[in-house]
Amino acid sequence: MSFLSEVQLKDKFAPFAAFQAGLGFVPNLVRAQTLLPRLIEAQAMLESAVRLREGAIPRVQKERILLIVAAERQDTYCIALDSKILSSVGLSDVQIDGFLADYRNVDLSESELACLQFCLKLSRHAPSLCSKDIDALRACGFADESIFEAVVVTALAVYRCTLSLGLGPEPDFGPRKLPSTRIDQQRGPAPHGSLSDSHEAAQRKGPYVRAPYLSPKAFSPFAIVRQSHGFIPNFFRAQTLRPDLLEAELEAVGRILLPEEALTRVQKESILLAVSAANLNSYCVAMHCNLLRGLGMPSEEGDQIAVDHHESNLSVADKGLLDFAVKLGTRAQEFSREDVINLQAVGFTEEQILECVVVTALNNFANTLQMGLGIEPDFAPPAVFEENKVHLADAVATPIDREGRMHLVDVLQDLDAELVAQAQGGKLEAFEALVRRHTQLIYRTLMAMLGNPADAQDSLQDTLLNAFKHIGGFQGRSKFSTWLVSIARNTALQRLRGRKNLESLDEPEREDEGEFRPRQVRSWADNPEQLHSKSEIQQLVEAGIVGLPAKYRVVVVLRDIEQLSTDEVARELGLSVPAVKTRLLRGRLMLREWLSPHFTASTRGAVK
Amino acid sequence: MITCDEFFAEFADYMENQVSPEIREELTLHLSQCRACQVLYDTSLKTVKIVTESGSFELPHSVSDPIIDCVMAKLRKERS
Numbered sequence: 001m002s003f004l005s006e007v008q009l010k011d012k013f014a015p016f017a018a019f020q021a022g023l024g025f026v027p028n029l030v031r032a033q034t035l036l037p038r039l040i041e042a043q044a045m046l047e048s049a050v051r052l053r054e055g056a057i058p059r060v061q062k063e064r065i066l067l068i069v070a071a072e073r074q075d076t077y078c079i080a081l082d083s084k085i086l087s088s089v090g091l092s093d094v095q096i097d098g099f100l101a102d103y104r105n106v107d108l109s110e111s112e113l114a115c116l117q118f119c120l121k122l123s124r125h126a127p128s129l130c131s132k133d134i135d136a137l138r139a140c141g142f143a144d145e146s147i148f149e150a151v152v153v154t155a156l157a158v159y160r161c162t163l164s165l166g167l168g169p170e171p172d173f174g175p176r177k178l179p180s181t182r183i184d185q186q187r188g189p190a191p192h193g194s195l196s197d198s199h200e201a202a203q204r205k206g207p208y209v210r211a212p213y214l215s216p217k218a219f220s221p222f223a224i225v226r227q228s229h230g231f232i233p234n235f236f237r238a239q240t241l242r243p244d245l246l247e248a249e250l251e252a253v254g255r256i257l258l259p260e261e262a263l264t265r266v267q268k269e270s271i272l273l274a275v276s277a278a279n280l281n282s283y284c285v286a287m288h289c290n291l292l293r294g295l296g297m298p299s300e301e302g303d304q305i306a307v308d309h310h311e312s313n314l315s316v317a318d319k320g321l322l323d324f325a326v327k328l329g330t331r332a333q334e335f336s337r338e339d340v341i342n343l344q345a346v347g348f349t350e351e352q353i354l355e356c357v358v359v360t361a362l363n364n365f366a367n368t369l370q371m372g373l374g375i376e377p378d379f380a381p382p383a384v385f386e387e388n389k390v391h392l393a394d395a396v397a398t399p400i401d402r403e404g405r406m407h408l409v410d411v412l413q414d415l416d417a418e419l420v421a422q423a424q425g426g427k428l429e430a431f432e433a434l435v436r437r438h439t440q441l442i443y444r445t446l447m448a449m450l451g452n453p454a455d456a457q458d459s460l461q462d463t464l465l466n467a468f469k470h471i472g473g474f475q476g477r478s479k480f481s482t483w484l485v486s487i488a489r490n491t492a493l494q495r496l497r498g499r500k501n502l503e504s505l506d507e508p509e510r511e512d513e514g515e516f517r518p519r520q521v522r523s524w525a526d527n528p529e530q531l532h533s534k535s536e537i538q539q540l541v542e543a544g545i546v547g548l549p550a551k552y553r554v555v556v557v558l559r560d561i562e563q564l565s566t567d568e569v570a571r572e573l574g575l576s577v578p579a580v581k582t583r584l585l586r587g588r589l590m591l592r593e594w595l596s597p598h599f600t601a602s603t604r605g606a607v608k
Numbered sequence: 609m610i611t612c613d614e615f616f617a618e619f620a621d622y623m624e625n626q627v628s629p630e631i632r633e634e635l636t637l638h639l640s641q642c643r644a645c646q647v648l649y650d651t652s653l654k655t656v657k658i659v660t661e662s663g664s665f666e667l668p669h670s671v672s673d674p675i676i677d678c679v680m681a682k683l684r685k686e687r688s
Contacts, residue, residue, distance in 0.1 A: 213634045215614045226617070237628060376628070428687065432680050439676065443667040457667075457675060464679040523647045524654050529661070541662040560659045566624070585620040592655040599654070 002032040003168040003340045004350045009034050015044035022052045024088065027081055028169035029160065035351050036262060039358045042252035043163070046365075049248035050156045056145035060089050061112060062153045064099070068116050069123045069157035071100055074333055077164040078157075080173045100176060111140040119154040126371040127280045134208045134374075144209040148241050151372030159365040165332040166357035206374015207238045214240040221250045228258075230294075230578030231378070233287060235366070238375040256362050262351040266295050267318060268359050270305055274322040275329035275363045277306040277385060283370045284363070286381035294576035300477045303382040317346045324353075325360045379577045380567045384477075416480035423471055431471070435464055438481055441562060442488045445572075448557035449492040451546045463491045478571070485572040518589050528599035544594040552587030559584050610638050615645050623652060 009016065015037075019026045033039045051062055063086040070078035083096050091099070098106045103116055118137055122129055137147050216222035216232070219240075225232050239246045257268055269292045276284035289302040304312040309322045324343050328335050343353050369375070416437070422430035442463055446456040467487045474483050525531055532540070545553055545561075558569045559580070570580045615638045621627045622635050639646055 207628065211628060211630055213610070213631050215610060216617060217611070217614060231621075234628070237631070378626075428680065428683055431683075432676065435676055435679070439672050440667060443672070444665050447665045457671065460667075460672075461675050461679055464676070465682065468679075468683055518648055521644050521647050524651050528654055529658060534663075537658060538662045538664055541659050542664045545659075545664065556659070557665065560656055561662070561664055563660065581620050581624075585623075588652060588655055588659075591659060592651055595655055595658065596651065599651075599658075 002028065002170060003166075003337050004032065004035060004354050006031055007034045009037060009040075013037065013040075015040045018044045018048055022048060023085060025172070028172050029077065029081070029164055029167065032167040032169040033163075033354060033358065035354050036358075038255045038259065039354065042255040042358070042362075043159075045248040045252045045255075046156055046159065049245045050152050053244065055149050055242070056143065057115075057149045057153065060086070060091070061115065062149075063089055064103075064112070064116060065119045065150065065153045066157045066160070067096075067099070068103055068120060069154060070161055072120055072123055073158075073161045073165075075161045075164050076175055077169055077171055078161055079176050080171050083176050084173045097177060111142065114140040115142070115146075115150050119150055119157075122151065122154045122368060122372045123158055126368055129371050129374075131206075131208065131374070145241055148209045148239070148373070151369060152239075152242075152245060154372060155365045155368040158368045159361045162328060162332060162361035162364045163357060165335050166328045166360065167354070168337060206376055207234075208372075208374040209238075209241060211238045211240045214243060219243055219247075221247050224254075225250065229291075230576070230582055234375050234378050235283070235287070235370060238373050239369070253362065256355075256358055262349070262355040263321075263359070266292065266297065267321065268355070269295060270309070270314070270318065270322060271325040271356060271359045272363045272366075273302065273305050274309050275325050275360055276367055278326045278330045279364070279367045281367045281370060282381040282386065283375060283377045284367055285385050286377055286379045289382055290379055290570070290576045290578070293570065293574060294579060298574055299382075299482075299571040303384050304477065306382055306385040317348070320346045321348065321352075321356060325356055325363075328357065329360045329364055379570075380565070417476065420471070420474065420476070420480050423468075424474070431468055434480065435467070438484050441481060442484055444557050444562050445485050445488045445554070446492050448545075448554040449489065449550060450495060451550065451553060455495060459488070459491050459495055462495075463488045466491055482568075482572050486574075489573070518593065522596065522600045524596070524599045525601045531599060540595060540598060541591075544591045547594065548587055548590055552583050552590065555580055555583040556587040556591065560588070609641065610634050612638075612642060612645055615639070615642070616648075619648070619652075623649070623656075 015030070016026050019030055030040055030043060033043070051066070052059075057065075063082065067079065067082040067086055070082050079100070083100070086096055086099075087093060095106065104113065108116070114137060118133055121133060134147060137150070142150075214222060214237075216226055222232050222236070225236060236246060236250065239249070257265070263271075269288050273285060273288035273292060276288060285306050289299070289306060292302045292305075293299055301312055305314070305322070309319055309326075312319070314322070320343060324339055327339060340353055343356075344350075348356075416434060419430045419434050423434060439460070443456060443460055446459045446463065447453065450456050450459065463484075467484060470487065474480065529537065545556060548556065554573065555569060558564050558572065559566060564572065566577055566580050566584070569575075569584075570577045573580070575583075615622075615635055618627060618631060618635055622632070627635065639649060
């Protein structure tokens with residue numbers, strides 16, 4: 001009996017038929033997910049595409065990868081299952097026992113052995129993977145297609161092991177004899193590099209394999225991703241060598257993450273964030289922080305979950321959910337039925353627990369793919385996470401010290417920190433110095449939101465008074481300037497509410513807005529700035545910006561005039577980076593339309 | 609070659625130099641052969657430059673100083 005209840009599904013249930021056809025039976029690992037059949041559909045899609053479909057790596061080698069990763073993770077369920085499947089593709093029991101006893105001493109070619117060593121390292125030490133490992137594969141004759149497939153098969157192996165250790169299915173077959181030495185101790189060379197080695201970090205720069213351009217028009221899943229995420233993450237763009245695998249993966253991700261019948265989207269994204277952070281995966285941390293922001297979670301809360309969710313504002317139950325996921329995602333061998341019972345005790349249903357296990361497995365699948373392919377980040381990860389990463393590496397390696405990790409949040413570098421501490425102690429001179437340092441930022445934020453200099457100047461005074469009133473509550477979880485902008489935003493919002501025609505800053509982009517296309521196609525003068533005086537240009541730009549809808553205006557002012565990075569703008573406005581990019585492009589294009597008549601090659605004379 | 613719609617879909621990231629080498633190559637090829645997109649790209653870059661260098665919405669010290677002085681005076685008065 002697995003950790004969770006099972007229900008009867010019809011034998012005609014398509015994924016069961018697919019497992020039956022592909023493997024000759026339906027594994028208990030699959031039956032353990034019958035409470036939410038869409039999760040079985042997701043696994044069937046992944047297994048069909050990655051394991052069963054013919055590709056660059058022969059099926060028998062894929063089965064070896066799945067088995068060696070299961071053995072490295074000491075997953076007795078998967079070892080028994082995958083041994084049986086390996087025998088079904090032509091290996092004898094004696095060969096399989098020999099392979100498990102010491103994979104280096106069986107009759108494998110140099111390239112097969114190199115591939116297994118690479119996959120083991122990816123499974124065991126993914127953060128230390130670097131371009132040298134890829135070079136080693138290439139030296140053995142591996143083309144990009146084979147490297148890509150080795151990474152994806154390893155990711156599938158990690159996915160299945162996480163499922164198996166989290167669901168505790170009944171064995172399908174009798175246990176296999178395990179080697180006396182652990183697989184990771186059999187490996188010869190130590191992994192290349194370490195987290196603190198900057199030279200190795202530079203070598204880690206990806207992407208490691210080719211990724212041909214795939215247009216959303218030609219590949220409809222990309223169009224769907226763009227619609228749901230607002231952009232196409234590099235995570236998916238980096239996998240275009242095999243559009244068929246990518247399509248299966250996107251289908252599986254959709255089935256696992258989008259429905260809200262058990263856990264909510266926010267809960268699932270929080271799981272993905274916390275487990276990615278524990279796996280030291282900056283790419284996925286940045287991604288899920290952004291997605292959570294898009295779902296309405298404040299930036300600081302996402303950052304806090306990345307560094308230590310115990311100190312976040314999540315409910316006690318949700319913190320328990322993340323504890324469960326982090327343990328399963330990083331220390332699965334310690335995981336047991338008791339963890340499931342504990343989660344039930346704080347109110348989670350079996351369906352929710354099942355979904356948490358599958359989301360954690362998906363997270364480990366994604367983390368493995370990202371590190372194995374060296375996928376470049378779409379956005380910067382939270383500074384607090386990066387600064388604490390080395391400490392977090394220790395924290396992951398050793399039992400979690402809550403006090404120690406709580407302290408980590410406070411090490412965020414902020415040049416204002418000393419003045420803030422003095423101001424919090426009541427020193428007015430320190431507060432005045434801070435205020436003078438950030439007046440322009442506050443004023444521009446107010447001007448961007450209110451679109452009117454008189455209102456902005458009045459609100460500047462209110463903002464400064466509000467800032468002093470609340471400075472005692474500033475905990476240093478964000479930069480002081482970010483906190484000041486949030487005070488300015490709230491002050492401006494109060495004033496906007498008093499207006500009859502309230503301009504919305506928060507409404508999402510509408511479909512028809514996506515169609516905004518530039519109309520002006522006349523080229524501009526080579527040096528358009530020389531057509532008008534500086535003050536004329538300033539007047540033109542200010543009039544153009546004031547004429548923008550507020551939600552575009554505020555992004556353009558902070559990004560192009562205040563020159564914050566896209567990520568900083570997103571944090572300061574509590575938006576996702578893709579939302580900022582969309583608004584910024586529209587705002588810039590509207591300004592371009594406005595400025596065009598004044599800067600085309602034939603333009604002469606004063607600004608009207 | 610990619611279409612103008614496809615170019616426009618990648619336009620924001622291209623402007624910010626945030627596309628992969630493969631995509632950049634496609635977009636640059638399109639740009640070299642499409643006058644309309646070339647104008648769009650060139651004028652958009654010039655827009656950003658003009659806006660960035662305009663010094664817009666700068667609050668002169670002659671305006672900001674009295675506001676800050678007034679706030680500090682209020683706070684000192686409350687303190688005493």
